[in-house]
């Protein structure tokens with residue numbers, strides 16, 4: 001192993017007394033991100049004012065930072081760009097893919113997909129016309145549901161609730177065999193393990209950066225378009241910064257070169273500065289080491305919890321090939337149990353109706369953290385610490 005995970009852990013600000021198993025939802029603060037944002041605010045915005053767009057390179061940030069993400073997702077350099085939120089990027093990718101695969105009109109997804117992806121697909125189908133449909137099947141039925149009617153598969157590689165991982169290469173191959181295009185949502189993949197978009201032959205991919213990539217709340221999303229489609233894909237959200245020549249201020253839209261056309265409007269400069277600094281942490285990380293550590297940590301957590309808490313039901317696959325980098329257990333009182341855990345310094349989260357979710361992020365979580373989390377969970381269950389009215393009152397964000 002070449003990666004020094006003690007060194008990466010030291011690069012994060014983690015509050016005292018907290019074991020943070022929620023980096024799959026919102027990554028913690030990389031120490032350098034706070035300094036970088038402060039510098040961008042005072043030295044760039046403060047001193048350069050509008051000159052920052054040229055002098056500080058703000059305008060090129062989305063593709064420069066996109067290239068840094070490309071390595072982590074196995075994309076060809078020059079084919080990833082940052083901006084907007086993931087929901088917007090899902091819309092963009094899906095709209096372009098549907099147009100490219102006309103006259104087919106079926107979008108195929110599964111019921112383990114994140115609701116925003118399904119809602120976006122429903123809205124887009126409604127806009128495109130009554131013949132467009134979103135077909136939603138069980139995750140296990142995706143392969144067999146890909147037939148000659150499917151225009152685009154819209155699949156999130158790792159299920160946000162269970163942590164079950166799809167086989168990207170197999171689904172992409174099957175889609176191509178049947179003449180369908182693929183849109184992959186990498187929200188729970190990018191930074192969780194090495195993704196191989198180019199090797200799998202993926203057509204489009206999108207993802208967020210505030211989870212495993214630690215860009216902070218509201219951090220920008222990314223979009224990938226395979227090089228073979230880059231000059232063909234037409235953006236439905238044809239904003240001025242995706243134009244071939246934004247500062248010509250033409251009255252008619254002409255798509256920009258390659259992935260640049262997937263830009264929409266003004267980039268979030270401060271968030272991109274935070275993300276750029278957060279990506280420095282990855283410089284010394286071998287993705288093989290990361291995956292090995294993630295599986296070791298998730299195995300250890302599963303074994304510990306199953307031994308100590310038989311009343312919790314594992315919903316994450318035991319098979320490594322089918323597992324992302326999170327572990328989930330089911331319990332009818334899941335929400336209250338999670339509140340008790342948080343009150344005792346172990347932070348995970350809850351997903352309705354009954355899922356306790358724990359993310360394992362080797363950059364800052366080690367074996368001692370896993371053992372502590374298991375011990376606290378065992379105590380919460382053995383002593384029914386969760387059984388309090390205030391732990392059962394649901395907050396807005398769970």
Ligand SMILES: Cc1ncc(COP(=O)(O)O)c(C=O)c1O
Pocket residue numbers: 085086087088113114116117156160185187188208221
């Ligand atoms: C798989 C998946 N897709 C889409 C989204 C929506 O992302 P955003 O709120 O950044 O648009 C999320 C959010 O967690 C997600 O997990």
